[in-house]
Amino acid sequence: MKEIYLDNNATTKVDEAVFEEMRPYFCELYGNPSSMHFFGGQVQKQVDQARQRVASLLGAFPEEIVFTACGTESDNAAIRSALEVFPNRRHIITSRVEHPAVLTLCRSLTKRGYRVTELNVDTAGRLDLDELRQAVDDNTAIVSLMYANNETGVVFPIEEVGRIVKEKGALFHTDAVQAVGKIRLDMSASTVDMLALSGHKLHAPKGVGALYVRKGVPFRPFLVGGHQEKSRRAGTENTASIIALGKACELAGRYLDDENTRVKTMRDRLELELMKLIPAARINGGGAERLPNTLSIAFEFVEGEAILLLLSEFGICASSGSACTSGSLEPSHVLRAMGVPFTCAHGSIRFSLSRFTTDAEIDTVIRELPPIIRRLREISPFGRELMAKS
Amino acid sequence: MWDYTDKVKEHFLNPRNVGAIEDADAVGEVGSLACGDALKLFLKLDDNKERIVDARFQTFGCGSAIASSSALTEMIKGKTLDEALQVTNKEIADFLGGLPEEKMHCSVMGQEALEVAIAKYRGGPLPTHAHEHEHEQEGEVVCKCFGLTDGFLKKVIAQNKLHTAEQVTHFTKAGGACGGCIPKIKELIAEVLGEQLKESDKKPEKLTNLRKMQLIQQVLENDIRPQLWADGGDLELIDIAGSAVQIAFRKACAGCASSGFTARFVEQKLQELVSDDITVEEVQG
Numbered sequence: 001m002k003e004i005y006l007d008n009n010a011t012t013k014v015d016e017a018v019f020e021e022m023r024p025y026f027c028e029l030y031g032n033p034s035s036m037h038f039f040g041g042q043v044q045k046q047v048d049q050a051r052q053r054v055a056s057l058l059g060a061f062p063e064e065i066v067f068t069a070c071g072t073e074s075d076n077a078a079i080r081s082a083l084e085v086f087p088n089r090r091h092i093i094t095s096r097v098e099h100p101a102v103l104t105l106c107r108s109l110t111k112r113g114y115r116v117t118e119l120n121v122d123t124a125g126r127l128d129l130d131e132l133r134q135a136v137d138d139n140t141a142i143v144s145l146m147y148a149n150n151e152t153g154v155v156f157p158i159e160e161v162g163r164i165v166k167e168k169g170a171l172f173h174t175d176a177v178q179a180v181g182k183i184r185l186d187m188s189a190s191t192v193d194m195l196a197l198s199g200h201k202l203h204a205p206k207g208v209g210a211l212y213v214r215k216g217v218p219f220r221p222f223l224v225g226g227h228q229e230k231s232r233r234a235g236t237e238n239t240a241s242i243i244a245l246g247k248a249c250e251l252a253g254r255y256l257d258d259e260n261t262r263v264k265t266m267r268d269r270l271e272l273e274l275m276k277l278i279p280a281a282r283i284n285g286g287g288a289e290r291l292p293n294t295l296s297i298a299f300e301f302v303e304g305e306a307i308l309l310l311l312s313e314f315g316i317c318a319s320s321g322s323a324c325t326s327g328s329l330e331p332s333h334v335l336r337a338m339g340v341p342f343t344c345a346h347g348s349i350r351f352s353l354s355r356f357t358t359d360a361e362i363d364t365v366i367r368e369l370p371p372i373i374r375r376l377r378e379i380s381p382f383g384r385e386l387m388a389k390s
Numbered sequence: 391m392w393d394y395t396d397k398v399k400e401h402f403l404n405p406r407n408v409g410a411i412e413d414a415d416a417v418g419e420v421g422s423l424a425c426g427d428a429l430k431l432f433l434k435l436d437d438n439k440e441r442i443v444d445a446r447f448q449t450f451g452c453g454s455a456i457a458s459s460s461a462l463t464e465m466i467k468g469k470t471l472d473e474a475l476q477v478t479n480k481e482i483a484d485f486l487g488g489l490p491e492e493k494m495h496c497s498v499m500g501q502e503a504l505e506v507a508i509a510k511y512r513g514g515p516l517p518t519h520a521h522e523h524e525h526e527q528e529g530e531v532v533c534k535c536f537g538l539t540d541g542f543l544k545k546v547i548a549q550n551k552l553h554t555a556e557q558v559t560h561f562t563k564a565g566g567a568c569g570g571c572i573p574k575i576k577e578l579i580a581e582v583l584g585e586q587l588k589e590s591d592k593k594p595e596k597l598t599n600l601r602k603m604q605l606i607q608q609v610l611e612n613d614i615r616p617q618l619w620a621d622g623g624d625l626e627l628i629d630i631a632g633s634a635v636q637i638a639f640r641k642a643c644a645g646c647a648s649s650g651f652t653a654r655f656v657e658q659k660l661q662e663l664v665s666d667d668i669t670v671e672e673v674q675g
Contacts, residue, residue, distance in 0.1 A: 309453045381446060
């Protein structure tokens with residue numbers, strides 16, 4: 001069965017061109033870029049080019065890019081660095097809807113004496129900037145807020161946030177793992193101090209990421225050891241993947257318009273048709289500015305995993321807002337923070353498209369999903385009540 | 391992706407006995423939308439009001455919740471109410487070829503709905519936490535998020551031989567949301583384990599010789615040899631004459647400098663679990 005892959009916020013297909021770009025750096029050009037000889041030196045040049053390409057997608061200078069192993073490492077490095085830079089500031093601000101890479105770290109820091117403010121969001125997933133204004137003070141070391149939410153695609157007003165943060169002299173970090181490659185970012189005219197991105201969310205392989213650190217922003221390394229990455233991230237470079245990330249960023253820049261036109265049109269059509277065909281459904285984050293590729297849709301009276309399993313029968317890959325594992329029984333922390341009513345928090349499905357998504361694939365979902373929801377509502381005791389009413 | 395058995399998948403994709411029974415004799419409802427899964431079970435009895443002639447269900451929940459409900463209805467059809475009450479959550483899981491541990495609560499939900507249905511039909515207090523709160527519940531609520539009582543949790547802990555709070559969460563959901571009741575769950579586990587220990591420690595009174603020999607062999611097989619195996623050792627039972635037990639050490643235990651200690655350990659264990667007058671002697675066999 002051919003997969004219909006609509007789970008691109010989880011991970012993406014490595015673009016064939018990206019794979020071709022990285023291929024020689026395993027068995028042929030395997031030199032260490034730190035070596036003095038020509039063989040390592042030629043790899044160094046390619047790593048430099050990759051740095052240039054990543055920087056160019058972000059509107060940054062190459063020396064502002066530090067390669068890491070993943071988005072999570074970039075987030076951890078940024079936040080921990082800020083705390084070392086400001087040893088006397090003991091306050092961190094983040095939000096309730098952050099990725100665990102940030103949220104779990106911040107919560108663990110409370111055990112080490114840090115005060116952590118988790119900003120709320122409204123029912124559409126939007127920040128209240130007044131709440132931020134009141135929270136940030138002279139004791140705040142870092143504000144870490146995501147650029148775009150992985151579950152709903154809701155985009156935060158990052159530049160406005162940055163202006164508020166700057167007034168109190170705190171550092172501003174943004175987890176832009178979901179935003180990079182989907183919307184245009186420009187660090188040359190930005191209030192962001194540090195920004196995390198991940199390769200595998202934009203058609204590069206897993207196991208590589210980057211941290212943007214604005215020139216002049218003090219930084220303390222997370223990994224210490226060798227002098228790689230100008231001593232900002234020790235460890236021999238993952239050359240093949242770094243070179244792949246460079247190529248992926250170059251392609252992402254080229255496809256950015258496509259992402260915001262063709263891909264967005266497909267997402268909008270999927271959203272519109274599903275809302276038309278399926279009663280008692282709602283869009284999570286529908287009232288907010290969202291990424292062009294993400295659709296989080298909640299169906300009342302049915303459970304997400306059951307929907308995913310039935311979609312899977314047609315090869316359709318999506319993800320659910322809730323994991324029905326007894327270890328995490330709550331529907332996603334993001335939907336809960338948004339106050340999504342419990343009648344549908346358990347029945348939320350996320351479709352995330354990419355430039356490889358086709359209209360035919362969207363047609364399949366529009367055709368197959370409504371009967372699946374109907375079928376599960378027939379089994380559900382609550383769904384029957386709903387159908388009796390309508 | 392859950393590693394579901396083919397049987398779970400099959401019962402999820404083609405659930406049996408979906409729907410309501412209009413003139414049902416008994417209806418049991420557990421769970422809620424907030425909990426993330428819920429099951430409404432309908433039973434129709436024969437003219438003598440003894441045997442289940444039809445069972446149907448409506449379930450809101452994940453794949454294994456639907457499969458467990460389907461399995462339950464298949465299992466209880468044709469059973470008397472008393473026979474149906476003997477069905478355990480483990481049997482529901484086994485019927486499906488097993489469930490991932492994180493999904494065991496789905497099988498517990500099936501067992502619970504059945505008990506609620508029968509208890510409501512017969513009248514009297516509900517045996518478990520119930521969906522409809524006006525009904526009287528037995529015991530004290532431990533998990534406030536899911537409304538689970540100590541009596542219910544202790545039963546599941548005992549039936550499934552659970553020994554960690556995490557397992558209790560997998561089986562019942564208790565402690566899976568706010569986590570506030572986890573210390574209390576640990577206490578309940580200790581309580582149940584304590585009771586089981588007392589139960590198994592009880593020495594049978596006035597042993598016949600035959601029974602004593604059987605017990606000695608049983609304790610050696612189940613309690614002592616596995617411990618020796620863990621250290622690469624072993625022993626063999628050579629003879630039992632009244633209360634005098636002769637053993638020979640094997641493998642790492644044979645010729646081990648501390649085999650004297652090991653023999654004393656065997657003696658103590660047999661005295662504790664079988665009879666006070668047992669003596670153990672090491673022989674070369």
